[in-house]
Amino acid sequence: MRKILTLLIVLTFSGMALAQSTSQTLNKLAVPQSPAFSITDITPGLAQVPGTPKAFALGVAQSVQQSGSLFPNNFSAQFAPVWWIAPNGLNVYDFLGINKNTHKDNPWGGIKYTMLSVAFINKDLIPDNATTTQKVYALGLHTNLFRIYRKHSRDTTRAQYLVKRLKDWHDAVQTEFDNDALLIAQLSRYQFKHPEDTAAASKMISKLGESRSTDIMKQINDAIAEKPLFNWDIAGAVAVYGVDDETVKTGRTAVWTQLSTYIPLGNISNGNYFTLSAMGRYLADNFEKNDKGVIGLVNNKDIGANAGFEFNRLSISVESLYRFASQLGGTENRTVGVLNVRVSDNLIVSGSFGKDFAGPNKLISVFGINLGLGKEKVTLP
DSSP states (O other): OHHHHHHHHHHHHHHHHHHSOEEEEOOOOBOOOOHHHHTTTSSOOOOOOOOOBOSEEEEEEEETTOOSOSSOOEEEEEEOHHHHHSTTOEEHHHHHTEETTTTEEOTTGGGGGOEEEEEEEEEOOSOSSOOOOEEEEEEEEEEEEEEEOOOSBTTBOHHHHHHHHHHHHHHHHHHHHHTOHHHHHHHHTOOOOSHHHHHHHHHHHHTTTHHHHHHHHHHHHHHHHOOOSEEEEEEEEEEEEEOSSSOEEEEEEEEEEEEEEEEESSOGGGOOEEEEEEEEEEEEEEEEEOTTSOEEEEEEEEEEEEEEEEOSSEEEEEEEEEEEETTSSSEEEEEEEEEEEEEETTEEEEEEEEEOSSSSOOEEEEEEEEEEEOOOEEEEO
């Protein structure tokens, strides 16, 4: 009778342990562009590539036009608070924005990955006769407001495909446990009266399905890298200038939005896309020269587009913005080419070259590095 009772306890505990989750590290998260950089035009492109962001990212950028040491003097940091709130990992369904019961994608699922950014910049942003740079401090926010994914086949959505893969993995782990008589016998030795027994048994059970988890994690990571059919991002930032050693003034305030579509080139799993984005921005600049030559507040409305190609570790695009300013006659435009190379899963090197709006420096030539930090995990149910 005691053996039967012990076996029932083992089976009950193992079911609970299997129902709990196995944590797996993600390796295809995004290291996005910082809005705190964008508002100061340190990184001249506005377009954001969709993706689930890293918990923490560092960025450095240097313009060829900036004099002085070759050591970069423009730095940014970005934080995704959701990873700090759940340091042990998110449930895979919550992470992917999938309703476990209805097997549908949540189009608002990207909001939870809202990123906050800060930047410390040295740049001449005041169009006066002086050529000295200002110490600029910027705060920014970026979020994915809405997204829609394409179907994986005529009758299967992305969410249904992933739910099926997760169920296959769970069933395989359960079958592996049921057929492992040695493991069941080892677990039967525990009385589960002490926390040490529970911890030891959990460690033994956690090894189940390791070979299958590699396959499912590849499919999950591929889903992370998959670009949506339609994507809507919004961002905002504010920058203050250290005009002199004792005076700090608000320089720029901006909000902008981006609508994008991503057309796969061949199989979705290849990660190759043609990208097309339309964007608009409102930027209030307190230190812009108007038609009368007076430096003051100018309200700018920018509208433009970005087009390019994204491959597995390389992306290249061209972006053009047209500016309509309330205190300026006519329009101005900015056109830049942007190249991004993913050197490793967490390191992206970028370069931009082109023509800026009117200002102290119209030629754009910028080199930058974005480094993602952290080991983000999801838990497989």
